[in-house]
Structures are given as structure tokens and as C-alpha cells.
Amino acid sequence: MIARICLVCKKPFFVHPYKIKEGKGKYCSRKCCDSVKERVTRFDTKCVNCGKKFKVRKKEKRKFCSRKCYVEYSKKEKESKLNVICDFCGKQFHKKPHCLKELNFCSKECWYNFKSESETEEIICDNCGKKIRIPLSRYKQGGRFCSKKCYGEYKSKENTIVSLCDNCKKRIAVSRSEWKAYRHHFCSEECSKEYNKTKRVYKKRINRKILTKDDHALIPLNQNKFAIIDIDDIDKVKNYTWNIVGNDYVRTAKSIKGKRITMLLHRYIMGLKKGDNVDIDHINRNSLDCRKANMRLCNKGENRRNSIGKKDSTSEYKGLSKVELSNETKWAVQINGFYVGRYKDEKEAAIAADILSRHFYQDFAYLNFPELKKKSFKELLENNITENKQKILNIVNM
Structure with a gap:
């Protein structure tokens, strides 16, 4: 403890060191402190025991002016307690007059037991036939069993x-x-x-024997389908079991150093390994035809160009979109980011899309009319296109 002198009354007093660090310990009493801090508002209140007036702060809940008054009041209150009989067990106990109610209990256990007995309903268990009492709340919710065991047995029978x-x-x-x-x-x-x-109940296995034809071979797959390969590739693929996955690609699985790795048939035949950033395009758009003559190396963009249009498209032709106007319906053509225009005839719009696809995508172009592939641009423009001719010529000649 450290000796200090009060700043108000100049009396010496002792303070703990930590109070000095916090900036406290300047006054010997609350009275001296309050005389300096006038901003602290206090209110007059009466002592519950002696009736003497004393000051308290706004949030302070003191009811006594001193400890002595508190002890005297608590003694008087103990003497004024009444003898009460518990409404459940009949035991005698003391209770303050202002705490008396219609029903009085000596403990929480007695109160819970009384409540559980008074608010119950008698039922017969649907499983074992035993008579039991259950709480009203459970009865209202449809409780019909004496225990969880009976409930489980009843449900299993049902x-x-x-x-x-x-x-x-x-x-x-x-x-x-x-x-x-x-x-x-x-x-x-x-x-x-x-x-x-x-x-002898055994699961029927698919006959995985590879079938040979004149110029190609067939690999039996699940879903009653076959993959087509060249005869030269039979020795390469015969040691694996091949299946179709969700996107109609043929795959198998093999173990390398304890790790299970999946292989796609078309990539395996073309000699591509996992991690090679190259795609393979099926020229006839049949993913089961894995002959080398039907496959070519490409990037992802070129592979997409040779794909069929979206199933949920507004037109049956690729590269078109339906435009609903107030009086009529037209077909808009947009290829490789170039907007050609709108056409009244859907077939004419599809031919215009084919002309631009051939120009931009060349061998990877998916044509709506493959028979027009042999014709030149001029023939197609003169014989099949009536609208937006100049726009097409401008785009082709760019």
C-alpha cells in the first residue's frame, strides 16, 4: 500500500499501487470525490429500515443507508415468515407473506410432479395394451404408446x-x-x-469378344451398343473392358502404381496422354466411331464448330435465332460474331449461315445442308439468297 494525501480534505490515506496506475486514488472517500465531481447527479431516497434519507446514483439499487440497517431488516423479515404446508407432499416450510399464492410448494420437484399429475390423460398403449397416463400436450399431439420401444415395434409391424x-x-x-x-x-x-x-443365380456377363468385319472391328459395349475401330488397333484395345459414359464417349479404367486412371478410347487410339492440351474431333459427329480416318486433332473451339446445335434452340438449323415481331416472324443469322441480318424464310437464313460457316470455319464447319458443300459462294448467293446479299459479300471479302 502507498500513502497518499486527499486533494480535498488533506487527510492522509493508503491506496493500492494499481489504482494509481489507473489514475485513481486521489480522494480518501466517496464524499470528497463527489464534492469535486459535480457532474455526478445523485437522488434522495429513504432507508427501508430506519427511514433516514441518503443519496444514490441513478442506476444504483441500494435500499439501505448502511450495512447495519440491512442486517436488522433481514432479521425482522426472517421472524415475519409464515408456516405453510406444501400442496403436493404436505411438508411444512416457511414463506414470506408477499410470496404466498393459491398453491404453494416446498421445492421445484413438488411443483413439477404436481403439474405432471394434474395435466395428464389416461390412455391404452396401441402395442402392448398397458394403461398409462401421459401429459395433455402429448395426448393432443396423438400420443398412443407407453414407450419408444412399443412405438418402434408397432411401426415395424405396420x-x-x-x-x-x-x-x-x-x-x-x-x-x-x-x-x-x-x-x-x-x-x-x-x-x-x-x-x-x-x-446357379449368377449375373449374366456381356460377351466382350471383339467382332471383325471386312475393313473395321466392333467392340461390344454396355447398353447394347458397339464402338467402331480399325483392325490394326485390335491388339491395342483387346486387354481392356470398354463402356459408354453419360456423354456417349467410350472409356475404360486401369491401375497405374496403385492409382485408378480412366482412359477414353478415341484419345488412347490417337496416342494422347492425360494432360495433353489437344482435342479430338469426330468428323461424322459419331463419338462411337473411333476409326483414325474419322478423327482429327483440333483445339476446343474447332471441336465445338463441328458440333450439332443446341437441343433447346428456337430453330432446327444451327446459327439461327427466332425473332418475334409485331406483324411477322423473322430469323436472325449471326456467325463468328458477325451479324448478317434477318430473313423471312428460315431455309434461306440457314443457307446464309452455311456460307459464312464455310468461310470462317472451313473444314470444321457444321453445315445445315451438306449437299451444298461442293457449290461455290457465287452459285449459292445467286440461286439461294435474296436478302442481305451485299452484307454477306462484304463479310466474305473482308
Whole structure:
């Protein structure tokens, strides 16, 4: 403790060092402190015990002027407590007069027990037939069981089907989910093993033998489909089992150093490895035709250009979009970022799209009319195009 002198009354007093660090310990009492800090507003209140007036702050909850008054008041209050009998267990206990109610309980346990007994309803369990009392809240929600065990047994009976064991013909109870999921049902594992031995229930395997034709070979796949390859590639692919994935590409899986790696048939035949930033375009747009004559190396943009148009497109032709006007419907053509114009006839608009596709995309162009591939630009413009001729010529001659 450190000795200090009060700044108001000049009396010496002792202060703890941490108060000096916080900037406190300047006054010996609250009275001296309040005389300096006039901004602290205090209010007059009466002591509950002696009635003497004293000052408190706004948020202060003191009811006594001193500790002595508090002790005297608490003694008087203890003497004024009444003897009360618990409404549940009949035990006698003390309670303050202002805390008395219609029903009085000696503890929370008695209060909970009284509430649970008074607010209950008698029912008969739907599973075991036992008579029980349940809370009103549970009764209103449809409670009909004495325990969770009974509820589980009742539900299992409700969701079961009586069936026969496929081996020994014994009556067994099978859940509805098992009945739908499995074709055969057994009473035990022994019956299951016996049945499988006698009946030889094995899953039919697809015959994976590669078929050879005159100039190509066929690899059997799932979904009753075949992949087409060159005869020279049979030895390369015969050691793997090939399947179709969701996007109609043929793939297999092999293990390299303990890691499972998937391989696509067309990339494997063309000698591409994982990580090679090159795409393969199927010229006839059939992903199952993996002959080398039908595949060419390209980038992603070129691969997209030789693809069929979107299924949800407004037109059956690629490169067109439907434009609804107030009086009529027209077809807009836009290829490689160039807007050609609008056409009344959808077929004429498709031919205009083919002309520009041939000009920009060349061999990778997907044509709406493949038979027009042999004709020149001039022939197509003169014989098939009536609208926006000059725009097409300007774009082609750029």
C-alpha cells in the first residue's frame, strides 16, 4: 500500500499501487470525490429500515443507508415468515407473506410432479395394451404408446409384408423396402447359400469378344451398343473392358502404381496422354466411331464448330435465332460474331449461315445442308439468297 494525501480534505490515506496506475486514488472517500465531481447527479431516497434519507446514483439499487440497517431488516423479515404446508407432499416450510399464492410448494420437484399429475390423460398403449397416463400436450399431439420401444415395434409391424423363404418355403416377415429392393428373400444366410448353389443365380456377363468385319472391328459395349475401330488397333484395345459414359464417349479404367486412371478410347487410339492440351474431333459427329480416318486433332473451339446445335434452340438449323415481331416472324443469322441480318424464310437464313460457316470455319464447319458443300459462294448467293446479299459479300471479302 502507498500513502497518499486527499486533494480535498488533506487527510492522509493508503491506496493500492494499481489504482494509481489507473489514475485513481486521489480522494480518501466517496464524499470528497463527489464534492469535486459535480457532474455526478445523485437522488434522495429513504432507508427501508430506519427511514433516514441518503443519496444514490441513478442506476444504483441500494435500499439501505448502511450495512447495519440491512442486517436488522433481514432479521425482522426472517421472524415475519409464515408456516405453510406444501400442496403436493404436505411438508411444512416457511414463506414470506408477499410470496404466498393459491398453491404453494416446498421445492421445484413438488411443483413439477404436481403439474405432471394434474395435466395428464389416461390412455391404452396401441402395442402392448398397458394403461398409462401421459401429459395433455402429448395426448393432443396423438400420443398412443407407453414407450419408444412399443412405438418402434408397432411401426415395424405396420411396414412389414409376410412372404415365403425362396429355399425352405418358411413364412418370414420382410420390410416393404427389402421387398421392393430384392428379388429373392430368405429366412437365414444358410438358405441363401443353398439356393445360390442349386439354382446357379449368377449375373449374366456381356460377351466382350471383339467382332471383325471386312475393313473395321466392333467392340461390344454396355447398353447394347458397339464402338467402331480399325483392325490394326485390335491388339491395342483387346486387354481392356470398354463402356459408354453419360456423354456417349467410350472409356475404360486401369491401375497405374496403385492409382485408378480412366482412359477414353478415341484419345488412347490417337496416342494422347492425360494432360495433353489437344482435342479430338469426330468428323461424322459419331463419338462411337473411333476409326483414325474419322478423327482429327483440333483445339476446343474447332471441336465445338463441328458440333450439332443446341437441343433447346428456337430453330432446327444451327446459327439461327427466332425473332418475334409485331406483324411477322423473322430469323436472325449471326456467325463468328458477325451479324448478317434477318430473313423471312428460315431455309434461306440457314443457307446464309452455311456460307459464312464455310468461310470462317472451313473444314470444321457444321453445315445445315451438306449437299451444298461442293457449290461455290457465287452459285449459292445467286440461286439461294435474296436478302442481305451485299452484307454477306462484304463479310466474305473482308
